[in-house]
Amino acid sequence: MRLTPAMERYVLHWGEMGARWGVNRSVAQIHALLYLAPHPLTAEEIADTLAIARSNVSMSLKELLGWGLVRRTPVKGDRRDHFEALRDNWEILTRIVEERKKREIDPTLSILRACAMEAASDGQTARETKERIGGLLEFLETLSGWYDQVKGLPKPVLVGLMKMGGRIARFVPRGAGKRRGAGGER
Amino acid sequence: MRLTPAMERYVLHWGEMGARWGVNRSVAQIHALLYLAPHPLTAEEIADTLAIARSNVSMSLKELLGWGLVRRTPVKGDRRDHFEALRDNWEILTRIVEERKKREIDPTLSILRACAMEAASDGQTARETKERIGGLLEFLETLSGWYDQVKGLPKPVLVGLMKMGGRIARFVPRGAGKRRGAGGER
DNA sequence: CGAAGATTTCAGAAATTACTGAAATCCGCT
DNA sequence: AGCGGATTTCAGTAATTTCTGAAATCTTCG
Secondary structure, X not given: OOOOHHHHHHHHXXXXXXXXXXXXXXXXXXXXXXXXXXXXXXXXXXXXXXXXXXHHHHHHHHHHHHHOOEEEEEEOOEEEEEEEEOOOHHHXXXXXXXXXXXXXXXXXXXXXXXXXXXXXXXOOOOHHHHHHHHHHHHHHHHHHHHHHHHHOOOHHHHHHHHHHHHHHHHHOOOOOOOOOOOOOOO | OOOOHHHHHHHHHHHHHHHHOOOOHHHHHHHHHHHHOOOOEEHHHHHHHHOOOHHHHHHHHHHHHHHXXXXXXXXXXXXXXXXXXXXXHXXXXXXHHHXXXXXXXXXXXXXXXXXXXXXXXXXXXXXXXXXXXXHHHHHHHHHHHHHHHHHOOOHHHHHHHHHHHHHHHHHOOOOOOOOOOOOOOO
């Protein structure tokens, strides 16, 4: 597939962006290409278009499939695999968030719990240090709990919330946020 | 400064976490150390504690100062610089989000605008491709606008919103989210 | 079953990124 | 001004990550 200059610019930028967020550049470029492409592409077309090795495409697609951002789509009369990207931007965003939470935030919570336990019983960790570990744990648990509730809301409601922007603030009960803990635990 | 096992575990994990999100490992470790430390540390103490070169500490601290996550604090009777990390978790989170938005999302928006312009006028980019670029641009602009409004709310209000969790949904006007605009594509 | 094509794996090469140590610079003090 | 310690810079090296090409494996169809 020939890239128009606009597409090329997009693909290169997306690759760069991925790299900054800890995603392999080729993976991000392939994602960008499939996102833009007007129809599903074969691995070989991808390799040719982006001038990267076929094997690299194979590995990268596996990665994208693992994130649920790309899927195989059979094409009648062609036994090669064709790939196409998820198109719905909300869906893309929530997949990425969900996956990163699972891969990174959740394990971090476990480790923080372990650190808090260890610090509580070792008699040598400074009081301030223990407080910080505990505080961070509580903070992340609160955020995490909030996210779990919000992600369950139907998409139109989320969109509605977004549209309300800062006006949503009028519905916060007075005096909220006064007690310690920012709420939401257990 | 001697690290207790709990601290060491925390610092190593944080370094790992940073690496996954595109932050240099040493930078993340230093941040973790300063976050836990019960008092400000000198660059040399940091280098000794983490067993990394003094020069590396210098560069990494510069980076952290640039993110606004660490600050120099003068210590009476010592002419060496001492460093301490921001302690407030909300503040830390918002600084990081703000900075990444500035460094990554805003430039992405510019590039998307440029791509959209270019694609509109080049006569060779597929219709579907143009729609996707335009749709993503609109989507990110919506998110970005929402963020700008929400970040201006006072912290206690934000905390209050978090506490409400999914219950906030009751305040979304019926029928919101129906028009085009805020969401992905159809 | 076996040939042709498609796909995946993986060891090593290439490229990138991170780290170090030596030298240069800065700074406060006398 | 000039000394001593603190800090920064940066060229080169080390470590890590990414990418490739050849070989192995899988799949489909005659």
